[in-house]
Amino acid sequence: MTLLTIDPASAVPPFEQLRVQLLTQMQEGTLAAGVRLPTVRQLAADLGIAPGTVARTYRELEASGAIETRGRGGTVVAWSRDAGERRVQELASQLAAAAREHRVSPEHVRTLLDAALGA
């Protein structure tokens, strides 16, 4: 069973602890695509944190395409290697478009990208 832990003594804020754990479990395959996550209220009550904290985690994961909300079907894992690659491709296109728009040279974009990847 996949578990989530909140450590109140940690310097990392609870929403980030949750986000990192969920993402790691998705990447490791322990939370497979299509698996339903607990509701915001349920997870907040179980972990003794504010519902807003869990909602923020879910919002950020949804924005990154790792999870999706399906109405009555609840929040489900949408992360997959293919989906991740598609999203990186999409962002790369946006980056290229932004670079052309602001007349940033491709060499400089590569340097910026290398620096970002190195970080």
Add this chain to the structure above:
Amino acid sequence: MSSATLIASGVLALVGLAIVLWANLVPAERLAARTAKRVGLALPAEPLRDRIVRRTRSTRRWIANCGALGLLLTLGGVLLGVTAGWIPDPEVALSWLALGGIVLGTAAGALLGVLTDRPQLDREQPRVAHAQHTSLRDYLDPIELVGARIVVALGVVAGLTAAFTPGAAATSMGVTAIVLAAVGMLSLVVLELGGRRIVLARPRPAASAEALVWDDARRGDDLRTLVTAPLMTGLYAFVIGLPALSTAIPRTGVDQTVALVLVNVGFYVLVLGLLAVLALALARQPARFYLRRLWPEVAAQAATEAQAAPNTSHAEEAEVRDRRAERKSGQTTR
């Protein structure tokens, strides 16, 4: 009212008293140890152990007291029905309805036990929760969950047949089948709604994986108490309503002899089927279903330990035998 009815009522009231005494007098540690064995876990160390023992005692008391209350209310209802002339032959109805009252009472008790439980949350301690959504299917074996729905549907068919078969509704068996079918439906609603919205929806603050696995065990146990009510009342309604079905079949144009044969064969097939399902259900250890479903690694470990246990006991026996033999040989030498 006949003396047989009064004696039967008295015996059933004593059964209710015995249930209450049992739950309130048996030491909580023993109840918790029995629960631990049933759910396939070892009792943990303090302070979790104390919480589990207290919760087990509280749940048992709620279940037993509400079961006994259900029994007493049913007895009162039946005796009122007899006085009013609705139940002409109370000796037949009494025991079946009393069983229905007990199981519905225990289901209500299980829910009240969950509602009155106040889980403590230590905000300084780490907290652990499931990363996946859990549902009734994670705690109840499909034999129990699907079986309860099927059995209640059968009971309702029998109850409706009894209600709409001229003459059947006026008999004690007919009234019992109708009441049990209604109780079966009610208890199925209690399971579906109470199970989801109370047992599963209640917060489950756990400071460790061990606390969480015990919480799952408790939830599984509570849900199994809830599922027992529709399973039993639906089954009773169906069995009691069979005579009504046998009288209803000839009205469809089928020959009465053929109808009787059909009903008898159907009854024996049902009994055989039920025995087969019961044997299968017992073999599958439904009380440990949650463990296999939610905690497969703990279930595997428990299975390994269970396999090792007989070897350990054999080794212990061998050691005792060796000691006895040594003592004996020492006495002989002397």
